[in-house]
Amino acid sequence: MTNWGKNLATMRAHAPLVQNITNYVAMNVMANAMLASGASPAMVHAEEEAAEFASFTQALTINIGTLSPAWVRAMTAAAQVANTVGTPWVLDPVAAGATAFRRETSAQLLTCKPTVIRGNASEIIALTGEAAKGKGADAADTVSAAENAARILAQQTGAVVAVTGPIDFVTNGTEAFRIANGHALMPQVTALGCALTGVVGAFVVGQDPLEATVAALAYYGLAGEHAAKVAQGPGSFAMGFIDALHAITPEDVNNGAKVVAT
Numbered sequence: 580m581t582n583w584g585k586n587l588a589t590m591r592a593h594a595p596l597v598q599n600i601t602n603y604v605a606m607n608v609m610a611n612a613m614l615a616s617g618a619s620p621a622m623v624h625a626e627e628e629a630a631e632f633a634s635f636t637q638a639l640t641i642n643i644g645t646l647s648p649a650w651v652r653a654m655t656a657a658a659q660v661a662n663t664v665g666t667p668w669v670l671d672p673v674a675a676g677a678t679a680f681r682r683e684t685s686a687q688l689l690t691c692k693p694t695v696i697r698g699n700a701s702e703i704i705a706l707t708g709e710a711a712k713g714k715g716a717d718a719a720d721t722v723s724a725a726e727n728a729a730r731i732l733a734q735q736t737g738a739v740v741a742v743t744g745p746i747d748f749v750t751n752g753t754e755a756f757r758i759a760n761g762h763a764l765m766p767q768v769t770a771l772g773c774a775l776t777g778v779v780g781a782f783v784v785g786q787d788p789l790e791a792t793v794a795a796l797a798y799y800g801l802a803g804e805h806a807a808k809v810a811q812g813p814g815s816f817a818m819g820f821i822d823a824l825h826a827i828t829p830e831d832v833n834n835g836a837k838v839v840a841t
């Protein structure tokens with residue numbers, strides 16, 4: 580499991596259609612990051628069509644960043660279809676611990692068996708019902724403080740759990756990896772975590788979920804490192820980041836991935 584570039588090549592060969600029910604902040608950022616990576620994103624959230632679209636999409640991602648009751652109904656219906664037909668789907672539990680609405684919605688979505696759960700440390704801790712220090716959509720807990728919660732959540736749900744931050748942690752409940760790629764400018768640009776969730780969704784199509792998630796995080800963090808070399812601040816970084824997602828090759832990933840099995 581060291582040829583992480585192969586997972587990028589496979590994702591690009593599939594160029595998968597990925598349905599995203601995401602938040603208003605992330606829609607454009609996420610769609611551009613996914614296109615630059617080599618996937619085909621479709622932002623489809625209406626209650627009238629979300630479940631129908633989920634019946635033929637190659638992967639689904641659900642992000643609870645800007646919720647409303649109609650969106651929750653669409654999310655639940657789409658996740659149920661994905662679970663029934665065996666389509667991989669990724670949950671992004673934005674600010675999961677902040678309000679009762681978010682706690683209840685996340686708990687309901689977890690019953691639809693996500694393939695991967697990708698969140699920051701505070702969000703992953705909150706999903707296990709523990710008190711988390713999250714500051715809205717931003718993390719206020721360390722990744723290492725969330726490792727135990729990630730293992731428990733993976734064992735309880737059967738999902739691969741990815742905790743992102745300065746050093747990412749990914750586990751399926753038994754095996755685990757740390758990914759040290761990334762740059763401190765990444766959390767200075769909104770929705771880069773949300774966009775990563777879409778990239779993870781694209782990687783898991785037809786690939787082992789644990790391996791594909793680790794590879795997606797290494798690739799994405801490497802793009803952050805490349806973009807930071809030419810950035811003058813968060814604004815130019817955001818632009819360079821999209822360029823880097825597009826330019827990075829499978830060989831670059833094999834040379835630059837900082838992944839260790841724990």
Ligand SMILES: Nc1ncnc2c1ncn2[C@@H]1O[C@H](COP(=O)(O)OP(=O)(O)OP(=O)(O)O)[C@@H](O)[C@H]1O
Pocket residue numbers: 673698699700716717718743744745746747760761762763764765766768769770771772773774775796799800803
């Ligand atoms: N301090 C850091 N240094 C290096 N990389 C980082 C740092 N913080 C986050 N990252 C990287 O940024 C990406 C997004 O992770 P992050 O944990 O910030 O998501 P998030 O909190 O869900 O973001 P958002 O909700 O704003 O979309 C990941 O690839 C992660 O590795």
Ligand SMILES: Cc1ncsc1CCO
Pocket residue numbers: 602604605644645673716769770772773
């Ligand atoms: C800032 C923000 N607020 C709700 S969703 C979102 C995008 C980052 O998660």
Ligand SMILES: [Mg+2]
Pocket residue numbers: 671673698699716772773
């Ligand atoms: Mg987030």
